[in-house]
Amino acid sequence: KAQRLLAQRRPQKAFFETLIRSLIILCVAIAVVLSSISVCDGRWLLARGELFGLWHFCTVSNGSVLKCSTDLGLANVEGLSVGVIPIRSMVSFAVVVAIFGLELLMVSQVCEDANSRRKWSMGSVLILGSFLLSAAGVLSFSILMKDHLTFMGFTLTYWCEFIAAFLFFLNGISGLHINSITHP
Numbered sequence: 001k002a003q004r005l006l007a008q009r010r011p012q013k014a015f016f017e018t019l020i021r022s023l024i025i026l027c028v029a030i031a032v033v034l035s036s037i038s039v040c041d042g043r044w045l046l047a048r049g050e051l052f053g054l055w056h057f058c059t060v061s062n063g064s065v066l067k068c069s070t071d072l073g074l075a076n077v078e079g080l081s082v083g084v085i086p087i088r089s090m091v092s093f094a095v096v097v098a099i100f101g102l103e104l105l106m107v108s109q110v111c112e113d114a115n116s117r118r119k120w121s122m123g124s125v126l127i128l129g130s131f132l133l134s135a136a137g138v139l140s141f142s143i144l145m146k147d148h149l150t151f152m153g154f155t156l157t158y159w160c161e162f163i164a165a166f167l168f169f170l171n172g173i174s175g176l177h178i179n180s181i182t183h184p
Contacts, residue, residue: 017182021109021120024171024178028102028127031167035095035134038161039088044141046155047148050075054088054141083144087137091161094133098168101126105175117179124175131168138162 038044042054051058051066057075058068072081104123108116138161142149154162 017178020174020178021105024175025102025105025109027167028098028105028171031130031164031171032095032098032102034160034167035091035098035130035164038157038164039091039095041157042088043155044158044161045145045148045153047145047150047153050148051155052077052080052145052148054084054091077145077148079144083140087140087144090133090140091137094130094137094165094168097126097133098130101130101172120175120179124172124179127168127175128172131165131172134161134165134168138165 039054043051043056043058044054045052049060051060051068052075056068056070057072057080058066061067072084075081101123104119104126108119108123138158141158
């Protein structure tokens with residue numbers, strides 16, 4: 001009898017609200033994976049037989065063999081060895097912040113209590129913070145490498161980070177919006 005009274009007092013979530021929140025969580029998880037791959041690989045730009053990245057500088061020899069070095073000063077790009085340090089920090093920190101945001105989003109859905117709404121909002125704000133860090137890293141890299149940029153020169157890992165930043169933005173905004181329309 002007590003369980004029936006508790007079930008009557010607790011409002012049930014609508015199916016579509018649960019579906020949308022689940023999709024937001026899934027998309028954030030995908031963005032975290034994409035961003036992690038992009039940061040760990042770090043090779044973002046191929047230009048004139050040279051591969052520029054966050055961690056390495058590589059040259060492509062005649063036999064299609066990469067000769068890589070962690071000394072970014074060998075790239076002969078002004079400011080690359082110093083400029084890539086904050087870029088690495090921003091995109092790496094974006095992944096960490098997104099993981100904490102994803103955790104808050106999941107916990108708010110699994111453990112529904114009085115603070116669930118607040119946890120969801122904080123998770124969405126952290127995801128937006130990840131967007132800012134990730135987008136700043138992508139933009140900074142593009143500005144740093146402006147003399148070598150070609151549209152076809154961006155590697156798959158660069159596009160992974162770009163798409164992850166885009167997903168962080170969409171999911172952060174969507175998370176805040178769904179929270180505001182379901183709990184006015």
